[in-house]
Amino acid sequence: MTSASSPTPSVVDISGVTKTFDVPGHGTMTALEGINLTIGRGEFVSLIGPSGCGKSTLLRLIGDLTDPTAGTVAVNGKPAPQARVDRDYGIVFQAPVLFDWRNVEENVRLPLELARIDKAAREARVTEMLELVELTDFRRHHPYQLSGGMQQRVSIARALSFEPALLLMDEPFGALDEMTRERMNSEVLGIWAQTGITVVFVTHSIPEAVFLSSRVAVMSPRPGRISRLVNIDLPRPRTVETRESRRYFELVTEVREALRGHEGGGEGITGGEAGLDDAALERMAAEGGIG
Amino acid sequence: MLGFIGLIFLLWEGVKVIGGDPWRIGDTVIWMPPFDFPMASDINLPHVWSIAFALAEPWRRSADTSLFLFLVGKALYTWREASIGFGLGAFIGIALAAAFVHSQLLERAFVPYVVASQTIPIVALAPIIIFFVGNDILAVVVVATYLTFFPVTIAMLRGLRSPDPRAMELMRSYAADKRTIFWKLRMPASVPYLFTALKIAATASIVGAIVGEGPGGIQEGLGRAILDFNQTYITGPEKLWAAILVTALLGILFYLLVRMAELWWLRDRAPDVLT
Numbered sequence: 001m002t003s004a005s006s007p008t009p010s011v012v013d014i015s016g017v018t019k020t021f022d023v024p025g026h027g028t029m030t031a032l033e034g035i036n037l038t039i040g041r042g043e044f045v046s047l048i049g050p051s052g053c054g055k056s057t058l059l060r061l062i063g064d065l066t067d068p069t070a071g072t073v074a075v076n077g078k079p080a081p082q083a084r085v086d087r088d089y090g091i092v093f094q095a096p097v098l099f100d101w102r103n104v105e106e107n108v109r110l111p112l113e114l115a116r117i118d119k120a121a122r123e124a125r126v127t128e129m130l131e132l133v134e135l136t137d138f139r140r141h142h143p144y145q146l147s148g149g150m151q152q153r154v155s156i157a158r159a160l161s162f163e164p165a166l167l168l169m170d171e172p173f174g175a176l177d178e179m180t181r182e183r184m185n186s187e188v189l190g191i192w193a194q195t196g197i198t199v200v201f202v203t204h205s206i207p208e209a210v211f212l213s214s215r216v217a218v219m220s221p222r223p224g225r226i227s228r229l230v231n232i233d234l235p236r237p238r239t240v241e242t243r244e245s246r247r248y249f250e251l252v253t254e255v256r257e258a259l260r261g262h263e264g265g266g267e268g269i270t271g272g273e274a275g276l277d278d279a280a281l282e283r284m285a286a287e288g289g290i291g
Numbered sequence: 292m293l294g295f296i297g298l299i300f301l302l303w304e305g306v307k308v309i310g311g312d313p314w315r316i317g318d319t320v321i322w323m324p325p326f327d328f329p330m331a332s333d334i335n336l337p338h339v340w341s342i343a344f345a346l347a348e349p350w351r352r353s354a355d356t357s358l359f360l361f362l363v364g365k366a367l368y369t370w371r372e373a374s375i376g377f378g379l380g381a382f383i384g385i386a387l388a389a390a391f392v393h394s395q396l397l398e399r400a401f402v403p404y405v406v407a408s409q410t411i412p413i414v415a416l417a418p419i420i421i422f423f424v425g426n427d428i429l430a431v432v433v434v435a436t437y438l439t440f441f442p443v444t445i446a447m448l449r450g451l452r453s454p455d456p457r458a459m460e461l462m463r464s465y466a467a468d469k470r471t472i473f474w475k476l477r478m479p480a481s482v483p484y485l486f487t488a489l490k491i492a493a494t495a496s497i498v499g500a501i502v503g504e505g506p507g508g509i510q511e512g513l514g515r516a517i518l519d520f521n522q523t524y525i526t527g528p529e530k531l532w533a534a535i536l537v538t539a540l541l542g543i544l545f546y547l548l549v550r551m552a553e554l555w556w557l558r559d560r561a562p563d564v565l566t
């Protein structure tokens with residue numbers, strides 16, 4: 001599922017993208033405006049911003065789960081719809097979205113079944129993925145028997161099972177407690193290092209974005225824009241010590257100030273939340289995007 | 292369950308203690324109720340044990356099968372009609388829901404008629420169905436089907452729509468087509484809804500079969516037995532009560548059968564799905 005066929009300088013190429021929604025009672029709402037972003041192979045890019053800044057919408061545009069109003073989105077050098085049909089990306093949502101009639105290994109196997117991978121290769125991949133997320137002992141468990149963190153690991157294994165070039169993660173650890181979240185962060189970094197996959201990661205959490213990313217795209221609301229790209233030059237591998245290093249704190253502060261920058265402009269973080277939040281925008285996007 | 296049966300028994304015989312006919316053993320009166328309620332007389336409300344004894348005795352003079360076995364035979368016949376109707380109705384219901392979930396046009400055009408079909412009382416519709424289909428077991432099956440397909444259609448429509456929008460997006464991200472989404476996501480997600488409807492349909496299909504047997508002229512089922520014992524009520528009230536008892540048992544057993552299938556089918560799902 002790699003794109004060696006075409007000479008692609010980047011995995012994600014977003015150029016001049018604008019997204020507007022028609023909201024009953026609100027008129028036309030601009031969720032994203034003038035977005036340009038290029039993500040190279042093997043990068044880990046976080047999208048961070050207040051509610052309503054359109055970061056989830058941007059992720060969904062990359063995954064062709066919604067259409068841009070203007071501009072182009074390319075994945076692996078192809079238009080986003082073609083990349084989706086070619087199964088060039090895996091996606092992880094905030095909720096694990098596991099099928100409760102399938103056990104752990106059957107859930108991980110689902111995309112392989114849909115891609116008509118033959119059975120032997122399928123089973124090998126499932127075993128490999130379960131080892132990667134350390135759930136081998138739970139392969140016959142059903143989703144309701146697992147903790148939230150374990151469920152999310154199944155969801156990650158499922159997204160990676162067909163070896164996509166790109167992993168899209170939409171606040172994947174937003175529902176987990178702080179301890180679990182930090183452990184999951186380290187696990188994701190391990191997987192990222194092991195597989196060399198490109199990751200686009202949406203989050204609310206500044207420490208999470210800084211700890212994980214090679215670059216952080218700071219977004220501002222109404223209309224959603226990328227206001228700043230912060231290069232995260234922390235050494236790898238990143239460990240518990242990374243979270244305690246001086247450079248880490250400097251970068252967290254830098255991102256925080258970049259986020260706070262919008263407050264002075266009158267349309268602050270809280271101002272952005274006064275209207276519609278991301279979830280509402282996503283729902284509208286879902287209605288507009290599918291069907 | 293046992294407590295409930297005990298309660299019915301106490302209420303039943305309690306009414307007879309207060310206002311029934313004199314209680315006798317042989318010719319001796321052992322209890323004279325203080326009041327006289329017409330509805331609690333031995334004709335209108337036989338003693339529970341009279342019904343039990345009647346079940347053990349031949350179903351009519353000179354017959355060599357007991358009333359119980361006679362009624363069980365009838366019940367099996369009725370159950371066969373009902374279960375064919377139940378199966379057909381379930382199939383039609385699932386097929387209609389599958390069509391509606393994929394076509395707004397079909398849904399808008401036909402769901403009102405599906406709902407309207409159920410506003411016609413089955414006792415009024417049964418003779419017309421028999422008029423069209425003929426005096427045949429098929430007519431009874433059609434009536435049972437008619438009562439089954441409706442709850443299944445409505446519940447399946449909800450069940451097929453029940454997947455989380457995120458799950459639909461996940462399937463979209465895998466470039467799954469409508470057929471794949473139907474079989475891998477919509478259908479499995481709708482199974483709990485289906486069983487809820489099938490439990491209702493199980494008892495409804497038996498009602499349909501019994502109601503259809505009367506005008507359908509079917510001799511072998513419980514419906515005929517109920518009509519016959521109703522006509523001879525004065526000479527043997529226990530027999531009609533016994534027939535009603537067996538009918539109720541048939542409905543409960545069919546329900547339990549579906550419930551067991553549900554427990555087995557959904558054995559791996561979260562326990563709260565099964566309540």
